[in-house]
Amino acid sequence: MKKRLINLVFIFTLVFTLILTGCSSGAEETNKTTAGKGNPEVSLENVPERFANGENAKIKVIRKIGGDDHTAQFLAGAKEEGEALGFQVDVFTANGDTAKFHDAIAQGLEEDYDGFIISHGDDAATVNAVQKLVDAGKSVVTFDSTDELAQIEGVTLTSQNDEALATLALDQLIKDTNGEANIAYLWVDGFPPMVRRNNVYQETLEKNPGIKEIERFGVASADTSVQTQNAVASMLNKHPKGEIDAIFATWDAFAIGAARAIKEAGRDEIEIYGIDVSNADLQEIQNENSAWKYTAAVDPKLIGAVDMRLLAKKLAGEETPETYNLEASLISGDELRQSKEPINMVNLADTIEGWGQSTAFEEEWMKTLKEYYKK
Numbered sequence: 001m002k003k004r005l006i007n008l009v010f011i012f013t014l015v016f017t018l019i020l021t022g023c024s025s026g027a028e029e030t031n032k033t034t035a036g037k038g039n040p041e042v043s044l045e046n047v048p049e050r051f052a053n054g055e056n057a058k059i060k061v062i063r064k065i066g067g068d069d070h071t072a073q074f075l076a077g078a079k080e081e082g083e084a085l086g087f088q089v090d091v092f093t094a095n096g097d098t099a100k101f102h103d104a105i106a107q108g109l110e111e112d113y114d115g116f117i118i119s120h121g122d123d124a125a126t127v128n129a130v131q132k133l134v135d136a137g138k139s140v141v142t143f144d145s146t147d148e149l150a151q152i153e154g155v156t157l158t159s160q161n162d163e164a165l166a167t168l169a170l171d172q173l174i175k176d177t178n179g180e181a182n183i184a185y186l187w188v189d190g191f192p193p194m195v196r197r198n199n200v201y202q203e204t205l206e207k208n209p210g211i212k213e214i215e216r217f218g219v220a221s222a223d224t225s226v227q228t229q230n231a232v233a234s235m236l237n238k239h240p241k242g243e244i245d246a247i248f249a250t251w252d253a254f255a256i257g258a259a260r261a262i263k264e265a266g267r268d269e270i271e272i273y274g275i276d277v278s279n280a281d282l283q284e285i286q287n288e289n290s291a292w293k294y295t296a297a298v299d300p301k302l303i304g305a306v307d308m309r310l311l312a313k314k315l316a317g318e319e320t321p322e323t324y325n326l327e328a329s330l331i332s333g334d335e336l337r338q339s340k341e342p343i344n345m346v347n348l349a350d351t352i353e354g355w356g357q358s359t360a361f362e363e364e365w366m367k368t369l370k371e372y373y374k375k
Helices: 002-034 069-084 098-110 124-135 147-151 162-177 192-207 224-238 252-265 279-286 300-315 333-337 364-372
Strands: 058-063 088-093 115-119 139-143 156-159 181-186 211-217 246-249 271-275 292-297 323-325 329-332
Touching (some): 058 098, 058 300, 098 115, 098 124, 115 124, 115 300, 124 147, 139 300, 156 192, 156 300, 162 181, 162 211, 162 292, 181 224, 224 252, 252 271, 279 292
Parallel strands (some): 058 088, 156 323, 246 271, 271 292
């Protein structure tokens, strides 16, 4: 009797286990079948074969610099555009740490990503790393990186048209000062966009001998704005009122730090002409009596989105250019302060015509995918 009871318990346990296993396998299979599926009422007939069956792509966005709102906006733009297309998008910023940046690329190569967006790759090691990605069959778009990456077959190098950004800001500085000013130069070497902006700056000084650089500072780190604030504060202590007329800041993290230092020192005679923009920048520029008068910029969120569209075209097997420059705009503090409501990155287009808007590389099939995956 006891033996029979043991046998019955064993049989019952075995049957129960098999039932659970079957249920588990069924649920797992269902998840595999339904994962990433969109609206069945939207036809995918007109989309490239790569995406025609609702198959998702897995994307990694890797950025060397970070710790600023511009980076956050760029990553958000890439992630939102990719997810709208039905992609899985993972983002990573190394916050200026070169070793972490290259480790992230190397690690991504070992994982099952279909494509990569690489931002601010500025050295030979990045070129080698991207070549390995391409050799492994991965699609790659790069932003504000070394020009050598554009020489790798299949890679697209995008930028903000740094020459135009620097020209817009410097031309305004020259106009406002009648070409006669002592300036502080906030710039850091080692980054391709900074090199291009510096080239324009050097040419401007040659053509305008009345513009004289008397101080310079620049460092790229997770606390760039804080270090810049301290450096500019020291400059102001060194140069009394009348010795510095303006500051040319080649990065918004520089401009933010400089604006804070000028405000604390009460040196409102100094005006800042900068490059790049973010919500934090707009808030500072709109402050009454802000030293930051102008900034030349491209919407960083739009940059991320356009880069993702280019990557999508590559995944679809469509032709893409070797390089692409996004159009720059000049933003005036006086113009922003005339608005009846605070200006941010969302409503900046109400003041700056065409801001944050571009149909570049946005194909009809992408609109279909966005409708298919629309939540």
